[in-house]
Amino acid sequence: MHFDFTDDQREIRRTARELLAARSGFERVRAVAERDDGAYDEALWRELVELGWAGIALPEAVGGQGLGVLELAILLEELGYAVTPSPIFSNAAAGLLIDAAGSDAQREALLPGIASGEQTATVALARDGVAELVPDGDSARWIVLVEEGRAIVCDALAGGLEIAPRATIDPTRRYARVAVGPGALSLELERDVAAGLDRAEVALAAELCGLAERALVLTVAYVKERRQFGTPVGAFQAVSHRAAEMLLETEGARSATWFAAWAADAEPASLARGASLAKAAASDAGRHVTAAAIQLHGGIGFTWEADVHWLYKRAQVDAALLVPAARHRARVARLAVAAAAAPAAAGAAVA
Amino acid sequence: MDLTFSPQATAFRDELRAWIDTHHPGAAPEGEEASFAWRVAWQRALAADGWAAVHWPPEHGGRGATLVESAIFNEELARARVPQPANVLGLLLGGPTLMVHGSEEQKERFLSPIVTAEEIWCQGFSEPDAGSDLAALKTRAVKVDGGWRVTGQKVWTSYAHHAKWCMLVARSEPDSARHKGLTYFLMDMEQAEVVVRPLRQITGSAEFNELFLEEAWIPDENVVGGVGNGWRVALTTLMNERAGLAFGLQVALRALLDELTEVAAARGLLASESVAERLGDLHVRCELLRLTAYRGLTATMKYGQPGPEGSLTKWMWSDTNQRVSELAVELLGPGALATDSRWSFELLRARGNSIEGGTTEILKNIVAERVLGLPRLR
Ligand SMILES: Cc1cc2nc3c(=O)[nH]c(=O)nc-3n(C[C@H](O)[C@H](O)[C@H](O)COP(=O)(O)OP(=O)(O)OC[C@H]3O[C@@H](n4cnc5c(N)ncnc54)[C@H](O)[C@@H]3O)c2cc1C
Numbered sequence A: 001m002h003f004d005f006t007d008d009q010r011e012i013r014r015t016a017r018e019l020l021a022a023r024s025g026f027e028r029v030r031a032v033a034e035r036d037d038g039a040y041d042e043a044l045w046r047e048l049v050e051l052g053w054a055g056i057a058l059p060e061a062v063g064g065q066g067l068g069v070l071e072l073a074i075l076l077e078e079l080g081y082a083v084t085p086s087p088i089f090s091n092a093a094a095g096l097l098i099d100a101a102g103s104d105a106q107r108e109a110l111l112p113g114i115a116s117g118e119q120t121a122t123v124a125l126a127r128d129g130v131a132e133l134v135p136d137g138d139s140a141r142w143i144v145l146v147e148e149g150r151a152i153v154c155d156a157l158a159g160g161l162e163i164a165p166r167a168t169i170d171p172t173r174r175y176a177r178v179a180v181g182p183g184a185l186s187l188e189l190e191r192d193v194a195a196g197l198d199r200a201e202v203a204l205a206a207e208l209c210g211l212a213e214r215a216l217v218l219t220v221a222y223v224k225e226r227r228q229f230g231t232p233v234g235a236f237q238a239v240s241h242r243a244a245e246m247l248l249e250t251e252g253a254r255s256a257t258w259f260a261a262w263a264a265d266a267e268p269a270s271l272a273r274g275a276s277l278a279k280a281a282a283s284d285a286g287r288h289v290t291a292a293a294i295q296l297h298g299g300i301g302f303t304w305e306a307d308v309h310w311l312y313k314r315a316q317v318d319a320a321l322l323v324p325a326a327r328h329r330a331r332v333a334r335l336a337v338a339a340a341a342a343p344a345a346a347g348a349a350v351a
Numbered sequence B: 001m002d003l004t005f006s007p008q009a010t011a012f013r014d015e016l017r018a019w020i021d022t023h024h025p026g027a028a029p030e031g032e033e034a035s036f037a038w039r040v041a042w043q044r045a046l047a048a049d050g051w052a053a054v055h056w057p058p059e060h061g062g063r064g065a066t067l068v069e070s071a072i073f074n075e076e077l078a079r080a081r082v083p084q085p086a087n088v089l090g091l092l093l094g095g096p097t098l099m100v101h102g103s104e105e106q107k108e109r110f111l112s113p114i115v116t117a118e119e120i121w122c123q124g125f126s127e128p129d130a131g132s133d134l135a136a137l138k139t140r141a142v143k144v145d146g147g148w149r150v151t152g153q154k155v156w157t158s159y160a161h162h163a164k165w166c167m168l169v170a171r172s173e174p175d176s177a178r179h180k181g182l183t184y185f186l187m188d189m190e191q192a193e194v195v196v197r198p199l200r201q202i203t204g205s206a207e208f209n210e211l212f213l214e215e216a217w218i219p220d221e222n223v224v225g226g227v228g229n230g231w232r233v234a235l236t237t238l239m240n241e242r243a244g245l246a247f248g249l250q251v252a253l254r255a256l257l258d259e260l261t262e263v264a265a266a267r268g269l270l271a272s273e274s275v276a277e278r279l280g281d282l283h284v285r286c287e288l289l290r291l292t293a294y295r296g297l298t299a300t301m302k303y304g305q306p307g308p309e310g311s312l313t314k315w316m317w318s319d320t321n322q323r324v325s326e327l328a329v330e331l332l333g334p335g336a337l338a339t340d341s342r343w344s345f346e347l348l349r350a351r352g353n354s355i356e357g358g359t360t361e362i363l364k365n366i367v368a369e370r371v372l373g374l375p376r377l378r
Helices: A007-023 A026-034 A042-050 A069-081 A088-101 A104-116 A193-225 A237-266 A268-302 A308-320 A325-341 B007-023 B032-048 B067-079 B088-101 B104-115 B230-266 B273-303 B313-332 B342-354 B360-371
Strands: A121-125 A130-135 A142-147 A150-155 A161-165 A175-180 A186-188 B121-124 B140-144 B147-155 B165-171 B182-188 B194-199 B208-219
Touching: A007 A042, A007 A069, A026 A308, A069 A088, A069 A193, A069 A237, A088 A104, A088 A121, A088 A130, A088 A142, A088 A150, A088 A193, A104 A142, A121 A130, A130 A142, A130 A308, A142 A175, A150 A175, A150 A193, A193 A237, A193 A268, A193 A308, A237 A268, A237 B273, A237 B313, A237 B360, A268 A308, A268 A325, A268 B273, A325 B230, A325 B273, B007 B067, B067 B230, B067 B273, B088 B104, B088 B121, B088 B165, B088 B230, B147 B165, B147 B182, B165 B230, B182 B208, B182 B230, B230 B273, B230 B313, B273 B313, B313 B342, B313 B360
Parallel strands: A121 A142, B121 B165, B140 B165
Antiparallel strands: A130 A175, A142 A150, A150 A186, A161 A175, B140 B147, B147 B208, B165 B182, B194 B208
């Protein structure tokens, strides 16, 4: 039992934190958010791809780095921390799903382009062939739509798809509405869609954890500096206790997300429960902690000028993507009932 | 990261499981006295085979269990729905404090009867005017030939009515202020100068008491950690209280939630999406606590103390434990509030969780000041 990172994993975090601080600070995030076309920074994307991050959790055989969901989660936490405008998340989430649910032929056809970042993919839930909000849906080559336990991969270049860019409250990322028309070319993934979707949920949870962590860091720094009534406002318990609650939610969500990522790599039997714990906890943390950050900044927190709103907006959208937290909670309860009926396995893990 | 148990830890668990299977004490008898006696007997059975104080070193009657094995010990007790040993305060607070600050003679004299439950311990810290602000305590210890005479009042003293020894913090320097001039004593409860009066709790039962001390006698050899050093020794006790108790408690919480889930499932309530969501929310909270507690264990093994997550677990536990019994009475209807239902007791008992062992407000202060580095209001 060792619930902590290895030195290599710490190194990934450190590299990502430093690179993104240098190359994608809030001024760069703002520059992208304020562009009419919302285009990402091409040079930054090339740099991330060169580091192998587009395919960090994909097998080496398809050109990935062959690392785990845990390493991806560490990276995505940092991308959330920096609110980086980039297709890394959508591409990685779709890649995980295809890797888990695709047949060998499907994996060989699709994953190399995803791993190299040359032909990116994205994923969304659809209803009647329509996905209302697909992250990076207007730039991805492959659009994976999940509906009623089935996943289809649509080729954006093949026609038959209606792809309409759609502005959201989160201008730090591009989104589109995607509808599958009669002439669309798609192929259905042949294996375990549920496990693939759970991996994508873990990736999303990791980004939410990073958003929450950054919101906490900004807030703590601010309330130590900002003075009212002759004292830093962080000395008032209404403020300091809310900050403590922000820490509680952030750390709880991280515990669950790291567990789920570890389960995805090392103990697949725990992945379903882990992914649901992670998404439920990280959605709550992402929404609550970023909202608290706006509140504790006072009026400045409500301005376009301050940076906390980027975190709030991205967290709102992230929490709404894929399967909603409420369904994950219900699933956790039902899994608990099922587990009570089956005795614990011999080598069972911590949770 | 590796969240599986080592072969050694798994062997420990299997051995313990097998032992519990053959020594299961059955259901608790009715009534406070009988149920305490039953828990004492249970601890004796554990002690006879070396299971009462697994985290203690072998020379003091323990097994030298690792932190992970101690965690497994708690998990297995809860899984089998058997109680914690009766002498919790001795095992989790008193013994570990003596191991750090006690003399060789004290360890020799006091540790073994803690393990065997021959001598029950209690904790005399809180006073009527010193609760959250423990350093405001006023109980006076006056030096006399060969020992001390102690006068004052303690309150909320759990198990005092069963206890032989009390971990007592008193002011040994007259007119000293706050954290200075305090001494940590082991006080014999069996003397006429100590009067124990039970305090009835909102549950109707009386786990805690008030203590009236009128020149109670404490010999010099029962000073722990030196005269005037009481605050430091008391902090060791408090650290063990928040870290040590929390692990066992979160496991008991899980068992309680599993029970509620079973009852709800048996009544078909999980067919409702909203019931499943609300129960699921508690399972999520419970698992966050458990995972965070394990993160804390790893940090403790590595750095000797828990990281930021360490200060969060007692708070998470009390909050979730309260939510579980609240949801139980909501889902199960008015029958759950009848005193013949265990949920009515759990509902009331849980209100104490966010007060005992440091209130949630105090824990938030600690997190804000020591973990987040926020200024304190003074
Ligand atoms: C079931 C139970 C068992 C117990 N067992 C023992 C025992 O065995 N031995 C023992 O010594 N004690 C025991 N206690 C006592 C317990 O430690 C105290 O009750 C607790 O520390 C709070 O002190 P108090 O009751 O004086 O409340 P107070 O300190 O008076 O607090 C009243 C309210 O004010 C809040 N408050 C106080 N100070 C602050 C602050 N600085 N910032 C924000 N809010 C604040 C508190 O959170 C609380 O809500 C037990 C208590 C309970 C409920």
